[in-house]
Amino acid sequence: MPGASEVTRTVDRSLRRRGLMLVAAHTLWLWLLLPPAATIARGQVHPVPVAMVGLAVFASLYLALVAVPVAALAVRPAVHHAGLALLALLGVALAAAYGNATTGWLALLIYVCSAGAVGLLRVNRAFAWVGGSVAAVLVIGAARRLPADDTAQIALITLLAGAMTLAFARVARLVDELRHTQRELARSVVERERLRFAKDLHDLLGHTLSLVVVKAEVVRRLAQTDPLRAAAEAADIERIGRTALTEVREAVTGYREHSFARELDNARTVLGDVGITVTVRGTANLDVEADDAFGWVLREGVTNVLRHSRASRCDIDIDTDADGSVLTIRDDGVGGRPRFGNGLRGLSERLEQTGGTLRVGPAHGGGLLLTVRIPTRPLATVTE
Known part of the structure; x- marks a missing residue:
């Protein structure tokens, strides 16, 4: 489906642009690096160039x-994980080296x-990363003898930043x-609708074209012996075609009404025209x-009766009761066990x-x- 692929690519590009804008706005959160930058500007750390570059x-x-x-971004997981490891080593090294300032x-x-909380896909690894970061803060603060209140803060x-980032990443x-x-789901709906439409066309045109073929054979046989009857059959073919x-037009617009009573009338006419006696019992x-x-x-x-049965009689029974409705079609043709083609x-x-349920056999x-057999659907009960 080229159209669906193009839509997917467009959506991916839109999400990527939105993500880059979010990262650009994320630079505002770097204000927490202003105190370390101030120590570098005041020369409180040595060597200054190493701290600045770091x-x-x-x-x-x-x-x-x-x-x-x-x-x-299209980055291999191994490269991304290596970058996280490098960030962690650099952050711990800088905090440990200049934390006394x-x-x-x-x-x-x-x-x-x-960075680890948003970048690690596995939840257990992300939680471990957050816990390791908190532990690193406590260890470095204790090793550099920094004020306990500041270190705890x-x-x-x-911890809060890691938890919020984990929640944000999960929601995203x-x-x-x-x-x-x-x-x-949208792609699946389109595919199902295509299959439904193809099935409807098969059911519509398969029957109609078979009827046209039968009528055309009647016209061919009667053309020499009974021209008036042949003309009537030809007019019937025109009616069937119209x-x-x-x-088909109604099927395309989705507003076609499929009446069983109308199909019964068509069955009587079609089968009667080819010499098959039709008996209908029951109500429609x-x-x-x-x-x-x-x-x-x-x-x-x-x-199927027209195409394969070579029958002289067809009985159609409709039975309806509280349990459901049953339709039976029986002919006296060649019988056998039909193969389940597209129609069945x-x-x-x-x-x-x-x-x-559908059962077909001798x-x-x-x-x-x-x-x-179609069972009766139970009525939904309404409770107040």
Whole structure:
């Protein structure tokens, strides 16, 4: 489906642009690096060039690592994990080396924690990363003899930042999964509609074209011996063609009404025209679901009688009671066990949607017996 692929690519590009804009806005959160930058500007750390380069590389690496999951950049997981490891080593090294100047250097581990929480897909690894980052803050603060209150505050902020980032990442992934599911559902609906339409066309045109062929054979046989009868049959072919054209147009617009009573009339006419005696027992007063399903079954059953049975008689029985409705089509033809082609397979699929069953096999005394049963749907109870 090229159209669907193009839509998917367009959606992916839109999400990537949105992600890059989010990363650009995320740079505002780097204000926590201002205290370490101030110590560098005041010359409180040595050597200054190493601290300056280290802090710049740390900030750039952090933004790059966050952009990978947020903007859905095409980066191999191994490369991304290596970048996270490098960020963690650089953050721990800078915090441990310059942490005696101010507790602001411990804030680097907040970014380490957030980058891992948003970048690691496995939840257990992400939780372990957050816990390791908090532990690193406590260990470095204790080793550098920093004020306990400040160290505890940074550790708490790191924990909260990690938890919030985990929650944000989880929600974002769920939203992506929902969008992907929506696209798949839309594609599935289109495919199902195409199959339904193909099945409807087969059921409509298969029966009609078979009828046209039978009528044309009658016209060919009568053309020399009974021109008036042949002309009448030819006019009938024209009528059938016009009716088929109308039904196809109605099927395309989706407003075609499929009446079982109309199909019964057509069955009597069609089978009678080829010399097959038709007997109908029962009433055609059915509910909407059974009426539609029985209409398709009768159409296909009559088509099979015309094509394959070589029958002289066809009995159609309709039985309705509290348990459901049953349609039986029996002929006295050659019988046998028919193969499930597109027609019978399509009927089975239709009946599955209504909870009905289809049985086709030899009839007692010869011929073929087709039985369809549709159970009555229980009424929903309403409670106040």
